[in-house]
Amino acid sequence: MVKVGFIGAGNMALALIKAIKKAGLASSVYASDIKEDRLRIAKEEAKVNVTPYNKVVLNESDIIFLAVKPQDIDTALDGMKNTDKLIISIAAGITLKHLESRLKNARVIRVMPNAPCLVGEMAAGFAVGSKVKDEDIKIVEELLNSAGRAFLLKESMLDAVTGLSGSGPAFIAYLIKCLAEAGVKQGLSRDISAELAERTALGTAKLLIEKGLSADELIKMVASPGGTTIAGLDVLAKSDVKHVLIKTVEKAAKRSKELGKR
Secondary structure, three states: OEEEEEEOOOHHHHHHHHHHHHOOOEEEEEEEOOOHHHHHHHHHHHOOEEEOOHHHHHHHOOEEEEOOOHHHHHHHHHOOOOOOOEEEEOOOOOOHHHHHHHOOOOEEEEEEOOHHHHHOOEEEEEEEOOOOOHHHHHHHHHHHHOOEEEEEOOHHHHHHHHHHHHOHHHHHHHHHHHHHHHHHHOOOOHHHHHHHHHHHHHHHHHHHHHOOOOHHHHHHHHOOOOOHHHHHHHHHHHOOHHHHHHHHHHHHHHHHHHHHOO
C-alpha cells in the first residue's frame, strides 16, 4: 500500500480516488484543488484528506496524480519542480517531454483515461518517462486497473488511444442515439427505445469481454441464416459505415496529435 495524492479534484480524479480506495490500494489519499466545492465533494463523497495547498499533497504522498486542466498544468508543475517522486499526469495532450522538462528529477507517467472511469469501466493507455522503474509500472498498473483497464504503450500510440477510447464514448453514444431513433420510427416509445439501445450496447460489450468472444464470433452467434439479423447486417455491409467509423477515429487521433504539438 502506498500514499497517494491528487493535485486537482475534478470528476475524473474523484472516480480514480474512489476506485483506489475501494480496492484498498492506498494507506492514505490526499487531494488538493483551488475550488472549495471540489474539496467539499471529495471529502464528503470519497472520505479523503483535502487541502487547498498542492505542497501538502506533495509532502504527504508517495505517488501524485496530476489531474488539472491542461491550461493549468504549468502552474502546478512550477510548485513541484524539485520533487523526485512518481508523478502520473492525466492532463490531456501534455507530453512526457514537456513534463520531464519541468520535473527534472521526477519519475513521470502520462495516462490517457476516458469518461467510463466515472463508472469504474475506464479504458486507458499510459506511457512512461525515462526515469520510471519497473516497480513503478507495476504499482501504476494496479492503481489504474482498479478503475477499469489500462495498457502500457509507447507514447506515440496515445493519440490512437485518444481517438479510440478517449473520444470513443461520444461516438458510441451517437450510435446508441441512432439505434434508439430507429426504434422510435418502428413504433416504440422514446424512453423504452433509448433504454433498449443502451442496454443492448452494455450487454454486447459484456458478452465480448466476459465470454472472450471476438466481434465476428458474436455476430455469427446472433445472426441465424435467413433471419432478421442477417437482413440488417446486409444493409451495413452494403453501406459505407465501416469506412466512416475508421475515418472518425482517424480524425480524432489526428486532432490529438495536433493539440500535442501546441
